[in-house]
Amino acid sequence: MTVDPDRHASKMAKKKAARDKIMATKTDKKGLIIVHTGKGKGKSSAAFGMIFRCIAHGMKCAVVQFIKGGMDCGERDLINDKFGDICEFYTMGEGFTWETQDRTRDIEMAQAAWEKSKELIRDPSNTMVLLDEINIAIRYDYVDVNDVVKFLVEEKPEMTHVVLTGRNAAEELIEIADLVTEMELVKHPFRSGVKAQQGVEF
Numbered sequence: 001m002t003v004d005p006d007r008h009a010s011k012m013a014k015k016k017a018a019r020d021k022i023m024a025t026k027t028d029k030k031g032l033i034i035v036h037t038g039k040g041k042g043k044s045s046a047a048f049g050m051i052f053r054c055i056a057h058g059m060k061c062a063v064v065q066f067i068k069g070g071m072d073c074g075e076r077d078l079i080n081d082k083f084g085d086i087c088e089f090y091t092m093g094e095g096f097t098w099e100t101q102d103r104t105r106d107i108e109m110a111q112a113a114w115e116k117s118k119e120l121i122r123d124p125s126n127t128m129v130l131l132d133e134i135n136i137a138i139r140y141d142y143v144d145v146n147d148v149v150k151f152l153v154e155e156k157p158e159m160t161h162v163v164l165t166g167r168n169a170a171e172e173l174i175e176i177a178d179l180v181t182e183m184e185l186v187k188h189p190f191r192s193g194v195k196a197q198q199g200v201e202f
C-alpha cells in the first residue's frame with residue numbers, strides 16, 4: 001500500500017498535538033499499588049521487569065517471594081549476585097502448598113513474609129517493593145486480605161510503588177489498586193506436555 005508522505009506527516013502531527021494536550025494534564029506523581037493477576041503466564045515476569053527498571057535507574061527496591069521458595073529463580077540469583085546492594089531479596093515461602101502439604105507451616109511462612117513486606121514498604125528509601133505471589137497466600141487465607149488493604153491504604157509511604165502478583169487477586173485489592181493487569185491464558189505449552197523451561201519459566 002502506498003502512503004502519501006505529506007498526508008502521513010500531517011496525520012501524525014495532529015496525533016502528537018492531541019497526545020501532548022492529554023499529557024499536559026497528567027501532572028500528579030504518586031506511589032502506585034499495582035496488581036498483576038490472571039491465569040496467563042507473565043505476572044511475576046512483568047513485575048521483575050519493573051524491579052530491573054528500578055535497579056537500572058539506581059532506585060532502591062526490594063522483593064519478597066511468598067510461595068516460590070523451593071524453586072530455582074533466575075531473577076533471585078541475578079539480583080543477589082549482582083545487585084544485592086540496591087535490591088533486597090527475601091524468599092520466605094517453601095514452595096506451593098501442594099508441595100509442602102503443611103498448612104500450619106505455610107501460614108507461619110506467609111505471615112513472616114507479610115511482616116517483612118510491611119517493614120520494607122515502610123522504609124521510604126525503597127522506591128518499589130514486589131510482593132511476589134502474595135495473591136495466592138491471600139487466596140488460601142494464609143494472609144488476611146483486610147490487613148493487606150488496611151496497611152496499603154493507611155501506611156504505605158506516598159511515593160512507594162507496591163506490586164502484588166499471583167492469580168485470583170482479591171476484589172478488595174483490585175478496588176484499591178491504581179493499576180491492574182489481568183494476564184489472559186490463550187495457549188500454554190504445559191497443556192501439550194511440555195514442562196517448565198529454564199529461562200522462560202524460572
